[in-house]
Amino acid sequence: MALFKKQKNTQNPKIRLIGVKKSFDSKKVLDGVDLDIYPGESLVIIGGSGTGKSVTLKCILGLLAPDKGHVEIDGKHLDKLSKKEQDALRSQIGMLFQSGALFDSLNVWENVAFSLTQNKKISPAEAKKIAIEKLAQVGLNETVADVYPSDLSGGMKKRVGLARAIATNPAVIFFDEPTTGLDPIMSDVINDLIVSTVKTLGATALTITHDMSSARKIADRIAMLYEGKIIWIGTVKELDKTTNPYVRQFVAGSATGPINVEVKAVK
DSSP: OOOOOOOOOSSOOSEEEEEEEEEETTEEEEEEEEEEEOTTOEEEEEOOTTSSHHHHHHHHHTSSOOSEEEEEETTEEGGGSOHHHHHHHHTTEEEEOTTOOOOTTSOHHHHHTHHHHHHSOOOHHHHHHHHHHHHHHTTOOGGGTTSOGGGSOHHHHHHHHHHHHTTTOOSEEEEESTTTTOOHHHHHHHHHHHHHHHHHHTOEEEEEESOHHHHHHHOSEEEEEETTEEEEEEOHHHHHHOOOHHHHHHHHTOSSSSOOOOOOOOO
16 A cells, blocks of 8 residues: 655644554554644544544543654653643643533533633633633524533534633644534534634644545545555645545545445344
8 A cells, every 4th residue: 555745844743643553452553653733734634434533633632642653742742741741731722522522511601611610710700701702603692601402402512512622722623523413504514613713713623534525624634544554645636636546435435445344244
């Protein structure tokens, strides 16, 4: 399998993965991931289910330690930082979880302001004010602030999750399958909100998804993860012109090609 040619960039990476390997028992998930994500860039990692996209994200967050290789954020090796230093780095990161991951026992504004109230000395009144401002940025008015997640639609939960992700004005935002479970129209709304909020903050964004419509809309560059390695990386225009057979098959959603999908019969 021919790997991609590394593209030149004069900037120092905001996030860098060097030779990252990760296995669980005998199952090899990441097999030497090399990836640079630059300041202010929106990079999307695509790949099928079980290819290691979520494990890559967890390694960057420091939730999983690579077996080999290392992760750098702002040139700092995560594995060489103290817990306090790692926590300081994580405080600069926002996260939109796949399921929204809202706290059922907290109302909307309390969910949005959770990081503010937990990690900073800020009054409830100020926290609510900031939460309402962030809700407005994702197209929700203040009447939503006092309701609970159980009263929200799937699309509204995603918006609240996005408002929470940007509440602290993070330098980095991660999006984990941001359009999963949404209809095509709401998916496009969420994609537009991701693009606008990332640009407004000037943040560096990393998204993992198998939704090609989403990837095309929000990405500056797209990287494909397959068999534990980044096998291709480029812009959306380059994606449409690539001759890489693995990428072409995945983008086309074709059952025919070099990517073999094992289908087990139900007995």
